[in-house]
Amino acid sequence: MSKARAVYESMMAQDYCSQWLGIEPISIEEGHCIIQMTVKKDMLNGFGILHGGMAYTFADSAFAFASNSYGRVAVSIQGSMNFMKSAKEGDVLIAEANSLNITHKTADFDVVVSNKDTSEKLYVFRGTVYRTSKEHLNQE
Numbered sequence: 001m002s003k004a005r006a007v008y009e010s011m012m013a014q015d016y017c018s019q020w021l022g023i024e025p026i027s028i029e030e031g032h033c034i035i036q037m038t039v040k041k042d043m044l045n046g047f048g049i050l051h052g053g054m055a056y057t058f059a060d061s062a063f064a065f066a067s068n069s070y071g072r073v074a075v076s077i078q079g080s081m082n083f084m085k086s087a088k089e090g091d092v093l094i095a096e097a098n099s100l101n102i103t104h105k106t107a108d109f110d111v112v113v114s115n116k117d118t119s120e121k122l123y124v125f126r127g128t129v130y131r132t133s134k135e136h137l138n139q140e
Contacts, residue, residue, distance in 0.1 A: 031099035066097035079127035
């Protein structure tokens, strides 16, 4: 198992929000991850579409897994999202996170959330993490 995948498994074991979202991994690599989830009824807002906070949370999870994939604990210090189109109940969403810039102390990532069936971009997230010196996994 790769370090990135081991970090994902370790994080996911205690990430009750991502578990509740029903997140499934598609690809977990250093600086990159792809996850998916299905929009559930209890994720909808009063207009019957995916609540913006749920869309942000899904993108934030991809951001967290990708930014921590190097093995050092990374915590979000900034994030923003553009909402281009909405998702509805039953839609299967894909979040793909990619590193843009990695330094010793910070890293920037983009996350694109799209509809799995149509490949249509729905939401675009950009965030920055602070990279601590703490390691996720014990050195072997």
